[in-house]
Amino acid sequence: MWGVPRVSEDHLTARREQILAAARACFLRKGLHTTSMQDLIKEAGLSVGAVYRYFKSKDEIIAAIAEGVVGGISAQIDEVASRRLPLFESMALLLEVIDQQTGPDGALPIALQVWAEATIDPAIGAIVHERYTGLRARLRVLVEHAAEAGELPAGADLDEVTSAVYSMLPGYGLQRLLIGNPSREGYLRGMQALYNRPA
Amino acid sequence: MWGVPRVSEDHLTARREQILAAARACFLRKGLHTTSMQDLIKEAGLSVGAVYRYFKSKDEIIAAIAEGVVGGISAQIDEVASRRLPLFESMALLLEVIDQQTGPDGALPIALQVWAEATIDPAIGAIVHERYTGLRARLRVLVEHAAEAGELPAGADLDEVTSAVYSMLPGYGLQRLLIGNPSREGYLRGMQALYNRPA
DNA sequence: CCTCCTAAAACGAATGCTCGTTCTTTTATG
DNA sequence: CATAAAAGAACGAGCATTCGTTTTAGGAGG
Structure with missing residues (x-):
């Protein structure tokens, strides 16, 4: 009745990590601010929308990298x-x-x-x-x-x-x-x- | 006779230093890449054209800062x-x-x-x-x-x-x-x- | 086991803005 | 007055982000 289409939680955290890994690769190569969202998205092999589902801004990605x-x-x-x-x-x-x-x-x-x-x-x-x-x-x-x-x-x-x-x-x-x-x-x-x- | 409009050399190096001082102030406040040329130009109190007479690109300004x-x-x-x-x-x-x-x-x-x-x-x-x-x-x-x-x-x-x-x-x-x-x-x-x- | 259905997840074109830089014009100087 | 110096409007490229649309996962009903 409720219609629950959610994907596994492992999948979600894996996607998140996929994005962060791409971010690390880009940041290593081009630096925090010369890396564009499009660079990062391409590196992750995802779409714009997908990335913005997991992080609501570039700053949030940078913060996540800093945390780790x-x-x-x-x-x-x-x-x-x-x-x-x-x-x-x-x-x-x-x-x-x-x-x-x-x-x-x-x-x-x-x-x-x-x-x-x-x-x-x-x-x-x-x-x-x-x-x-x-x-x-x-x-x-x-x-x-x-x-x-x-x-x-x-x-x-x-x-x-x-x-x-x-x-x-x-x-x-x-x-x-x-x-x-x-x-x-x-x-x-x-x-x-x-x-x-x-x- | 030669048509010499050049300003004193002291003036030139002073202007250069004025730009670099503005760059240092901006870079300290906002970082290398978040500082825009317009920020820097405003901080220096000069015009776009004036700054580009002394440095032919932002990268050149960054290099000069790095040198010093x-x-x-x-x-x-x-x-x-x-x-x-x-x-x-x-x-x-x-x-x-x-x-x-x-x-x-x-x-x-x-x-x-x-x-x-x-x-x-x-x-x-x-x-x-x-x-x-x-x-x-x-x-x-x-x-x-x-x-x-x-x-x-x-x-x-x-x-x-x-x-x-x-x-x-x-x-x-x-x-x-x-x-x-x-x-x-x-x-x-x-x-x-x-x-x-x-x- | 298959089909349908729903909401999450993914997509990507479009947007509005700001960037670095160029170039023409104006001003100041020796 | 000739020319370097300074000015600032204009420009195209590329930016982060938004949003309407499409795809997909997975439980429910048969």
Whole structure:
């Protein structure tokens, strides 16, 4: 009687993901604002109307991309933290994560676009603030483990140490992305030299 | 006799700078691609034709902005390096430089836009690559001084150490820009804790 | 198992606007 | 007064989005 023609929910979320995947591909290639809706729609292989059924504006698509951009990294940080390795070895693994996110299939090139947008559009700014604060919290666990293992000076403020560790990840990633240098191994050795300075 | 109507050269470069200043203001407020030529022209208080006399396209204006974005920081790094302070004190001064560049009058918010563009547009990519490689070279001087003063382990590769130091600057700046935390003092203490780890 | 029916889902032509740029005209200068 | 500099109207292209139409999925009735 009610006439229920709805397609499966899996289908709906798959379509949504199809659109977001197309968006990521386009944004990677052309940037957030030089990508037109028509580019994105063509990349997705859908029609105008189909895309506008799932997202009511281009801004909403950009916001969805911004929401998802730290997903993969979060999980990987948790995984590294759960291994409770010495701080330095954890850092080595984290750099490996960043390295992998720096390539064309990684999230970093798109994250860079999102960061730029965050300074312009308060809605994106709020998303970025929330997500990267969350990422920081996950990294803090790793620093806590280091403190428990006696790897840090007594009484060190763990938030402050977390900030210092945190900054190395985008710092390294940006350097790779924009300049190419240094190799992960070289960077690690550089850090090591800095950390293990002569008395 | 020759029919020379040309205005003074100072006037020409002043007009050019006037346009670039307007561009920086607009880009800071709206981003590279959401800023229209008309926005920029209105901000400069000039006419369409006047702007197109000095720059033959919007891309050329963006390129000029990209060229200039490290100027202020370069000079400040040189200044810090020339003082030959202990590495850690130099770092503290560099963070101060970054802090100042992070505000709305600083270059960092626009630099972020430029970095994002660099991954999309090869022309901007080349400019960024060149300029930030140059910046790195200036920072290397500071690391060389640290090595001469015996602050680094013997045989440490100075390029590698430079990379590690370099990464902290955008790492700290980004964290300030996107998350707000940490304060410079807190960040410094965090670094210090990392540096002075128990054996 | 097939057919019909309904509403969701997909479509794509059309719309109104704004964009970057060009070009002709006007103004200012040495 | 000759010419560079500045002006601004005009233009076609391409933009994000709307909306009336067509297609399709899937439950109900036989």
